[in-house]
Amino acid sequence: MTENSAPAPAVSAALAAELAGIAATVAETAGRRIVQLRDAGVDVAATKSSATDVVTAADREAERLVAALIREARPDDGILGEEGASDSGTTGITWVVDPIDGTVNYLYDLPVFSVSIAATVPDPTAFADGRRAVAGAVCAPRSGELFVASEGCGATRNGAAIRVSAQQELGLALVGTGFGYTSKRRAEQAEVVARVLPRVRDIRRLGSAAYDLCMVASGRLDAYYERGLQPWDYAAAALIAREAGAELRGVDDRTPPGEPLLLAAPPAIAGALHDTVSAQR
Numbered sequence: 436m437t438e439n440s441a442p443a444p445a446v447s448a449a450l451a452a453e454l455a456g457i458a459a460t461v462a463e464t465a466g467r468r469i470v471q472l473r474d475a476g477v478d479v480a481a482t483k484s485s486a487t488d489v490v491t492a493a494d495r496e497a498e499r500l501v502a503a504l505i506r507e508a509r510p511d512d513g514i515l516g517e518e519g520a521s522d523s524g525t526t527g528i529t530w531v532v533d534p535i536d537g538t539v540n541y542l543y544d545l546p547v548f549s550v551s552i553a554a555t556v557p558d559p560t561a562f563a564d565g566r567r568a569v570a571g572a573v574c575a576p577r578s579g580e581l582f583v584a585s586e587g588c589g590a591t592r593n594g595a596a597i598r599v600s601a602q603q604e605l606g607l608a609l610v611g612t613g614f615g616y617t618s619k620r621r622a623e624q625a626e627v628v629a630r631v632l633p634r635v636r637d638i639r640r641l642g643s644a645a646y647d648l649c650m651v652a653s654g655r656l657d658a659y660y661e662r663g664l665q666p667w668d669y670a671a672a673a674l675i676a677r678e679a680g681a682e683l684r685g686v687d688d689r690t691p692p693g694e695p696l697l698l699a700a701p702p703a704i705a706g707a708l709h710d711t712v713s714a715q716r
């Protein structure tokens with residue numbers, strides 16, 4: 436599948452809609468719980484790739500809650516979670532879960548964090564991790580927003596259809612991005628953003644890839660790119676963005692979106708942004 440072509444349906448529209456309903460209900464339930472935990476107080480429980488790559492007890496509890504609800508609804512599906520949930524399943528459907536995307540924002544009680552839940556099927560051509568979401572939901576509980584999509588059926592925000600912006604000029608585009616947790620990767624990302632910044636309206640670093648992609652889907656960012664994302668960061672929201680009209684790109688024409696680059700933009704500016712992000716020094 437090319438970045439913007441519609442893939443052959445992997446599951447029926449009815450099943451995709453059922454999976455989207457499960458993702459939405461579970462994401463909202465987990466969203467309510469992580470707000471309760473945040474308001475009760477949050478501390479760092481551990482670190483991962485660096486001292487700033489943190490995980491909280493809430494991340495772990497939220498993932499346990501999401502996994503339990505998914506297993507109740509779809510006991511034979513697989514699960515892959517950022518905090519360690521891992522079931523291979525027998526149905527070919529794997530739920531890819533980020534229980535709190537935007538963990539640093541969550542730790543600092545900044546309002547941009549989300550629960551991301553995607554029902555995925557194997558597809559080596561769609562995304563770098565070899566899966567493709569056929570249904571997904573992203574809940575941003577502080578702003579009361581629920582983004583949902585199922586393959587071929589469009590994307591919604593709180594039940595209303597959403598579309599990417601009509602931006603035609605990169606120089607007028609508001610572009611979201613993010614940065615990794617290691618100094619080496621951040622130095623590389625700083626070089627890229629130094630190239631992008633003079634060529635666009637402005638940059639926004641919101642702190643949650645899933646929310647960034649939902650902002651592109653709803654036209655409140657014109658575009659987004661980031662290097663170094665994990666499948667759980669983008670699985671649901673990349674589907675939401677594509678179903679809202681975004682073109683998704685990887686680092687080059689031979690590499691699917693995901694790692695090492697995911698870019699989402701309206702087709703009118705996707706190429707110009709990709710050229711700027713990918714230009715060699």
Ligand code: LIP
Nearest residue numbers: 536537538613614615642643644
């Ligand atoms: C985060 C992403 C964000 C990225 C951060 C981190 P997490 O995910 O949503 O876009 O810039 O480095 O990867 O760690 O909060 O689940």
